[in-house]
Amino acid sequence: MDVVSDAISAVHLGHPWFHRLRTRGSWCARLDPYDGAGFHVVLKGGCWLLADGGAPVSLGVGDAVLLPHGTGHVIADSPVDPAIAARKAVPFEQWLAYTDQRAEPDHYGTEILSGKYWLDCSRMHPLMAELPEIVYLPSQVGSNLELRAAIDLLAGELDEVRPGSCMALPNLLDLLLVYMIRSWMTETTSGAWPRALSDPATAAALRAMHSRPAAQWSNDRLAAEAGVSRPTLARRFTTHVGRPPMAYLTWWRVILAATMLRDTTETLATIAGRVGYSSPYALSHAFTREFGTTPGRYRAQAAGRSGSVTSPQQ
Known part of the structure; x- marks a missing residue:
């Protein structure tokens, strides 16, 4: 993606x-x-x-x-x-x-x-x-x-x-x-964000994280993927995106997990593996820190919201 x-x-x-x-x-x-x-x-x-x-x-x-x-x-x-x-x-x-x-x-x-x-x-x-x-x-x-x-x-x-x-x-x-x-x-x-995606190094790092969110990324690996030095990537990425590469990756993994909780019936363990966490507990901890609620409660709330969405077409 x-x-x-x-x-x-x-x-x-x-x-x-x-x-x-x-x-x-x-x-x-x-x-x-x-x-x-x-x-x-x-x-x-x-x-x-x-x-x-x-x-x-x-x-x-x-x-x-x-x-x-x-x-x-x-x-x-x-x-x-x-x-x-x-x-x-x-x-x-x-x-x-x-x-x-x-x-x-x-x-x-x-x-x-x-x-x-x-x-x-x-x-x-x-x-x-x-x-x-x-x-x-x-x-x-x-x-x-x-x-x-x-x-x-x-x-x-x-x-x-x-x-x-x-x-x-x-x-x-x-x-x-x-x-x-x-x-x-x-x-x-x-x-x-248009500027971020037009910057070759930032765009390459973003593509890598979005294409393979579960990969064992590090600042060095992302810099190699972008074809620049680690300090150069850190400076350009943070300037354009507003946060360092690994902080963005952590945030995006939790957002991706929330999307899966909302749109699928996959278990928390499966979702954790798909977004790069070693265990459901590790994902749950990061998720609660970001959303202020547990993955289970978020899934229940999301089901209630989606159930109220209708799409009349006239």
């Missing part, structure tokens, strides 16, 4: 919740803050997005916006003053009941694909944590070609129910999340 894939997989829960919205006239809807990442893709027409504490953003055909931290926001047919939005905006779920999805598409001026990715935010990878409140990806000729292709494929699947659509749609939506994050990493000039 690469770092970006691991960062997403560590927090991703279930299938995305999504709706295809067709609307016309004057409208204004609000989504309150939530644990997850929201997204909107404009398929036809245009709209405005006003995030809590932010400035209005105009969205046109082909534009995509990701709200990685579940920021509360308003979407509307026109720019809305925050004070007016507070009074005028209809709760999103209530607004959905007003939209008639059965009418002919030509009768509507705006068509949007909106939804949420369910995320476990208890221990988010720093790559995900540093994403801005709004990732705005405008449709521009020659840019974000993979993202544009994913949006086109999604629109095609939504236009007509075809064999395999029930599998194609959620997987395309997961691909959309990857491409939105990848596009942000390509375009940002301020993100620490």
Whole structure:
């Protein structure tokens, strides 16, 4: 696994919740803050997005916006003053009941694909944590070609129910999340993790740890893997990642164990071996230190959270 894939997989829960919205006239809807990442893709027409504490953003055909931290926001047919939005905006779920999805598409001026990715935010990878409140990806000729292709494929699947659509749609939506994050990493000039992954030595050490987390890594072995001296790796890795290589490895092993506890039924002993711990006791000690709870209690709590996640697709 690469770092970006691991960062997403560590927090991703279930299938995305999504709706295809067709609307016309004057409208204004609000989504309150939530644990997850929201997204909107404009398929036809245009709209405005006003995030809590932010400035209005105009969205046109082909534009995509990701709200990685579940920021509360308003979407509307026109720019809305925050004070007016507070009074005028209809709760999103209530607004959905007003939209008639059965009418002919030509009768509507705006068509949007909106939804949420369910995320476990208890221990988010720093790559995900540093994403801005709004990732705005405008449709521009020659840019974000993979993202544009994913949006086109999604629109095609939504236009007509075809064999395999029930599998194609959620997987395309997961691909959309990857491409939105990848596009942000390509375009940002301020993100620490894009810089970390563009630094050859840091990126090589990260790839090694993520590809083989159970290996008996040491600072010397990681430096050899990166092709630099041990002091050079320590300096560059700590500068870009915010912690030394072995401290990051310890943290990542525990996060990976948490993901396995959440997503599998494997025993603690099996998980310990897979993430590089010599015994279940050693893993349990490290896990409790990081999460403030035992692996068993974490697994029970995670099962309760995942059981409450639903993914209505309309």
